[in-house]
Amino acid sequence: MKYILSPSLLSADFARLEKDIRLCENNNVSYLHIDVMDGHFVPNISIGVPVVKSIRKCTKLVLDVHLMISQPEKYIKAFAEVGSDIINIHYEAEGDKISLLKEIRAMGKSPALTIKPKTSYKEVLDLAEYVDMFLVMSVEPGFGGQSFIESTLKNAEGLAEYREKNSLSYDIEMDGGINADNAAAPLDSGVNIIVAGSAIFGASDPEGEIKSFNKILNRYEEMQ
Ligand code: DX5
Numbered sequence: 001m002k003y004i005l006s007p008s009l010l011s012a013d014f015a016r017l018e019k020d021i022r023l024c025e026n027n028n029v030s031y032l033h034i035d036v037m038d039g040h041f042v043p044n045i046s047i048g049v050p051v052v053k054s055i056r057k058c059t060k061l062v063l064d065v066h067l068m069i070s071q072p073e074k075y076i077k078a079f080a081e082v083g084s085d086i087i088n089i090h091y092e093a094e095g096d097k098i099s100l101l102k103e104i105r106a107m108g109k110s111p112a113l114t115i116k117p118k119t120s121y122k123e124v125l126d127l128a129e130y131v132d133m134f135l136v137m138s139v140e141p142g143f144g145g146q147s148f149i150e151s152t153l154k155n156a157e158g159l160a161e162y163r164e165k166n167s168l169s170y171d172i173e174m175d176g177g178i179n180a181d182n183a184a185a186p187l188d189s190g191v192n193i194i195v196a197g198s199a200i201f202g203a204s205d206p207e208g209e210i211k212s213f214n215k216i217l218n219r220y221e222e223m224q
């Protein structure tokens with residue numbers, strides 16, 4: 001299994017996104033996590049389709065797009081067309097999840113399903129065959145810079161156990177409140193993709209933070 005860092009641009013400098021993207025590229029980062037918020041599914045508004053389009057033109061990194069929006073069915077096509085690679089929809093959002101995940105796949109994109117901290121992994125096991133990745137939220141979606149919610153580790157553990165028992169191969173990503181000091185807990189719970197926003201872009205030395213994450217992820221990769 002690949003261990004991957006997906007830096008969240010939500011905490012980057014939006015006026016200088018290219019600079020932060022180059023920083024990621026120059027430090028062996030392969031994913032970029034892009035948080036899309038509609039002010040309805042979550043009480044915040046962030047970035048939308050035109051920004052993803054511009055980011056796509058500027059980098060070949062895997063665009064891991066996290067849609068925190070109530071009606072993904074209205075927008076997944078647009079996010080696919082501008083070059084998203086992974087499209088994460090929320091289990092708690094509106095619409096039939098199986099059709100939406102199938103639609104993402106049919107557009108040649110990687111379908112992923114996200115669960116909020118209070119949703120149990122048990123609710124989404126039936127959807128495992130339709131996803132390449134589960135995204136487990138370790139904070140309430142909507143804002144960067146919150147504290148990690150420990151109880152969400154059981155969602156990662158449950159998904160990892162189910163993956164093992166059924167010889168499946170989906171990725172498990174965790175998002176929210178993760179830094180280089182607490183990343184071991186999710187990784188020990190079966191997570192293989194770590195999202196980090198403020199821990200990287202809010203740090204005085206973002207490059208040093210990426211390197212610290214890379215060191216930890218390399219260790220887990222070697223331990224397999
Ligand atoms: C929160 C977003 C996260 C956020 C993580 O709703 O989904 O991706 O950027 O930020 P940190 O790492 O600061 O918790």
Ligand code: ZN
Binds near residue numbers: 033035066175195
């Ligand atoms: Zn996110």
